[in-house]
Amino acid sequence: xxxxxxxxxLQIAGAKAVVTGAAGGMGEHLARGLARRGAxxxxxxxxxxxxxxxRDRIRRESPGVEVFDYIVDLSDVAATDAFTSWIAAEHGDLxxxxxxxxxxxxxxxxxxxxxxxxxxxTINLLTPVRMTHALLPLLLTNGAxxxxxxxxxxxxxxxxxxxxxxxxxxATAKFGLRGFSESLRHELQDETQPCGLTHVHPGxxxxxxxxxxxxxxxxxxxxxxxxxxAFDKFLRFPADRAAELIIxxxxxxxPRLLIGTDAKALSFVTRVLPRRYWSLLGRGMSIAPxx
Numbered sequence: 001x002x003x004x005x006x007x008x009x010l011q012i013a014g015a016k017a018v019v020t021g022a023a024g025g026m027g028e029h030l031a032r033g034l035a036r037r038g039a040x041x042x043x044x045x046x047x048x049x050x051x052x053x054x055r056d057r058i059r060r061e062s063p064g065v066e067v068f069d070y071i072v073d074l075s076d077v078a079a080t081d082a083f084t085s086w087i088a089a090e091h092g093d094l095x096x097x098x099x100x101x102x103x104x105x106x107x108x109x110x111x112x113x114x115x116x117x118x119x120x121x122t123i124n125l126l127t128p129v130r131m132t133h134a135l136l137p138l139l140l141t142n143g144a145x146x147x148x149x150x151x152x153x154x155x156x157x158x159x160x161x162x163x164x165x166x167x168x169x170x171a172t173a174k175f176g177l178r179g180f181s182e183s184l185r186h187e188l189q190d191e192t193q194p195c196g197l198t199h200v201h202p203g204x205x206x207x208x209x210x211x212x213x214x215x216x217x218x219x220x221x222x223x224x225x226x227x228x229x230a231f232d233k234f235l236r237f238p239a240d241r242a243a244e245l246i247i248x249x250x251x252x253x254x255p256r257l258l259i260g261t262d263a264k265a266l267s268f269v270t271r272v273l274p275r276r277y278w279s280l281l282g283r284g285m286s287i288a289p290x291x
Contacts, residue, residue, distance in 0.1 A: 006189060007148045007196045010251045013038030015149065016093045020074065020131070021101030023050035026155075026202070029243030030098055035062035037247070042091055044070040044083065045101070074101050074127045075119050084134040095142045096250070097135055098153040099128035109168045117169045124173035128154055129180055136195070143194030150195035151250050154181040160201055161266050162277060185255055196253045200246055203237055203260025 017034050021027035023045035031043050035058045043058070045051040048071050055069045068091070072083045087094060105112060105120045132152060143150030159167050160174030181199040188195055237260045249257040258264045266277075273280065 006192045007194070007253050010096075010151050010196065010253060011149050012096070012247070012251065015039045015095040016042070016091055017096035017098060018042045018044065018087060018091070018094060018135075019098040019100055020044045020127075022054055023047040024054070026239045026243050026246070027098075027100040028054045029240045030100060030246060032058055032061060033243050033247045034096070034098075035065045035067065038062075038065060039096065040066040042068045042070060042087065042094075044072050044074075046071065046073050074123050075103075077122065077126070077130070080127050080130055081134070084131050087135060088138055092138065093142060094135060094138050095146065095150045096153075097132065097139060097151075099131060100153070100155050101127065102155060102157075105169050106166060108166050112169065120169045121173050124170070125176045125180075128177060132180075132184070139195045140193055146194075148194040148196075151253070152184075152195065152197045153246065153250060154197070154199050156181075156199060156201045158201065158203055158262065158266055164278065196250075196255075198246070198249050198254055198257060200249070200257045200259065202242055203258070203262035203264075203266075 012034055015038075017031075017039045019027055019031045019034070019041060022031045022043035024047070027043075027045070031041055031054060035041055041058065043051060043055055051069055051071065055067050058065070058067045070083060070086065073079050074083075101123060103120055103123045105116050107116075132154070136152075139150040139152065154177055156178050157170070157174045159171045160178045163171035163175070178199060178201075181197060185197040185199070187193075188197060242259050245259055246257060
């Protein structure tokens with residue numbers, strides 16, 4: 001995908017960045033990679049001990065940058081709004097927002113509770129939309145002050161390209177975030193605003209999101225275990241390498257990034273066979289999420 005031509009390459013050194021879901025996986029590697037390139041950071045997650053471990057590691061690896069931590073439950077709308085208000089008040093120089101946090105839920109629609117669906121949709125869709133909406137004026141102001149040096153990252157999935165059984169809530173969130181991101185990017189481009197946006201579709205990234213997934217109370221335990229085992233073979237792409245590709249896409253202002261041959265192949269298959277792709281792919285991807 002070619003670079004967004006209305007903006008210069010992103011200069012990370014000296015920028016202030018917020019990374020959600022930074023206590024592990026791609027979020028940790030994104031935060032560490034940005035710090036290595038000279039960005040100061042706000043790292044956020046619900047898992048206190050893991051987040052403080054990441055914060056301290058970044059401080060050891062990149063002693064010249066500032067790192068702030070914030071413990072937040074992104075399933076709590078009021079807590080999320082308080083977080084964005086704190087960012088605006090305490091980190092008014094924000095120029096990079098990485099909406100990385102995400103959770104997973106296994107089970108078919110009839111097997112999961114409405115509360116679990118609400119939990120997932122809040123974290124995976126509503127929270128990045130609310131945070132982006134709340135912080136966009138600040139990003140535009142700072143981007144204008146620094147010659148267009150502001151950027152947003154939103155994180156989708158293979159399941160923002162395809163919708164397998166057993167992943168209705170997850171696919172809803174990721175398709176929704178894809179639509180929000182594409183529309184916002186088109187608005188930024190049409191108005192030549194001083195902020196870019198990269199929307200990411202990771203393939204089978206080796207992270208712990210599947211291990212931490214909720215499972216619907218009505219899900220058959222045997223079916224769920226078989227699905228996890230079958231899908232585990234797809235989770236091979238290293239999280240640190242994926243994070244580096246994302247940072248490179250940010251620098252180049254690429255609007256859309258597909259990570260891994262699986263994401264690239266499925267993007268093609270779902271476009272050319274929108275009604276038949278699932279009959280070709282089978283049931284092996286019906287339980288576990290892709291990052």
